[in-house]
Amino acid sequence: MNASTASTAGASPLAPAWLEYPADPNALVTKLWAAGVQRNHDGEIAVQGLSASQLARDYGTPLLVLDEDDFRARARAFRDAFNEAFADLCGGVDVYYAGKSFLCTSAARWVAEEGLRLDTASGGEMATALRAGVDPAHIGLHGNNKSDAEMRRALAAGVGRIVVDSLDELDRLAELAAESGAVAPVMLRLTPGVHAHTHEFIATAHEDQKFGLSMAGGPASQAGQAVARALAAGSIDLRGLHCHIGSQIFEADGFGVAARKLLGFLAEIEAEHGVALEELDLGGGHGIAYTAADSPRAPADIATTLAGVVRAACQELGMDCPRISIEPGRAISGPAGLTLYEAGVRKTVTVDAPGEQAAQEGQGGQTVHSRRYLSVDGGMSDNPRPVLYEADYSVALASRTSTAEAVLSRVVGKHCESGDIVVKDAYLPEDVGRGDLLAVPATGAYCHSLSSNYNMLTRPAVVAVRDGSARVIIRRETEEDLFARETGL
Helix, strand or coil, X not given: CCCCCCCCCCCCCCXXXXXXXXXXXXXXXXXXXXXXXXXXXXXXXXXXXXXXXXXXXXXXXXXXXXXXXXXXXXXXXXXXXXXHHCHHHHCCEEEEEECCCCCCHXXXXXXXXXXXXXXXXXXXXXXXXXXXXXXXXXXXXXXXXXXXXXXXXXXXXXXXXXXECCHHHHHHHHHHHHHHCCCEXXXXXXXXXXXXXXXXXXXXXXXXXXXCEECCCHHHCHHHHHHHHHHHCCXXXXXXXXXXXXXXXXXXXXXXXXXXXXHHHHHHHHHHHCCCCCEEECCCCECCCCCCCCCCCCHHHHHHHXXXXXXXXXXXXXXXXXXXXXXXXXHHHCCCEEEEEEEEEEEEEEEXXXXXXXXXXXXXXXXXXXXXXXXXXXXXXXXXXHHHHCCCCCCEECCCCCCCCEEEEEEECCCCCCCCEEEEXXXXXXXXXXXXXXXXXXXXXXXXXXXXXXXXXCCCEEEEEECCEEEEXXXXXXXXXXXXXXXXX
16 A cells, blocks of 8 residues: 555654655555565565564564565566567567676576576676576676676676777777687677766766766767777677666656667768667666655656657668667666664654754744654665665564654664664654664665675675565675684684
């Protein structure tokens, strides 16, 4: 069920404008949670019938819980929607799961079994895909600074594509391929100069950043030079072009502009070099719901919109549609996961509402408001996204329901950093306190991948739930693991 907002009597002026006061703080906003998540008859949040308290007893907290069935369903949704939308244009689409969002051998097998390919961004991610038994021809190697060892391994393994990020890298890859007697299958990553409406640190298609070959400057551009060099190199098989405009994007216009620019560049390549490159990767970055204010687009909507843009551009340019590929990651793994925490210390502070102090001057006093802080047994070591990107999350009381009034709360971690915030703004029942379990939805992407041992905390276990049964796919770290790389103990 979806939370509604019938009354705002208890709303705090400290809350951001997008955060609505809930009529029922126990209600779950459906779009934030995996399909298998709901409250059970005891009022606990449960994943496919497994209650939060049972999962915490069996596996401890913090705990990342993945609804494997939800993960697989989202993978299939992208596969089916894009294949249907592009069937008449290029016969279908190659969907590469962006492994950087969440990857382990189990997840690699899930995407392969659902008919997806796998995009890797490092030697370690490539090793994970190979260890999981993914067909090397269905693996792509990404990254802006690939080492010689990574490129050699990709060539030896026979990966299906190497996404080249610079002229320097293109030249070095050509040398390594020639030395080994191999031919490197190459996609050129271009920066089309498209502004994506997202955080500065995760927008990746503008000029002033580290990724890709610039298209600015016409035939003499980095992109133009790369095409000429790649076509002239006997050890390079230039398959096509690639772009990625950013992450956590909801608007369709940026993807459409990028697609038109790259299709136009493909037409220019054919006119200048007499070569029709066969592939075009339009990247990923499709947004998900972290809060009730977010409105993610369904895969079918994304696919239909992009297919319309590509169809119109190809007709206008008088060219055949290249084989299209995409790279969803967060949109598959993110909503499939939730993190369970145990609450500990709580305290209440008084705060001036934004802009209120100035308004009160000269009126004989000022009004202060309460914000409740709840500390949990994890934090920025298992989810650094709030401190990195000012990312907003939602949270719910997981181990029970409550009839207490909802109060503005800030869920914080246990690290020695004031910025160690898990959920910056949320309404939680006033009686939530020590020993209660809290659940943060949409943590399946970039939480485990970005996790650390800051303050020497051990990283949480990852549990997958399928058909109502849970299993550990990544065990919890131990203190012995923390010392495993030290010498002289």
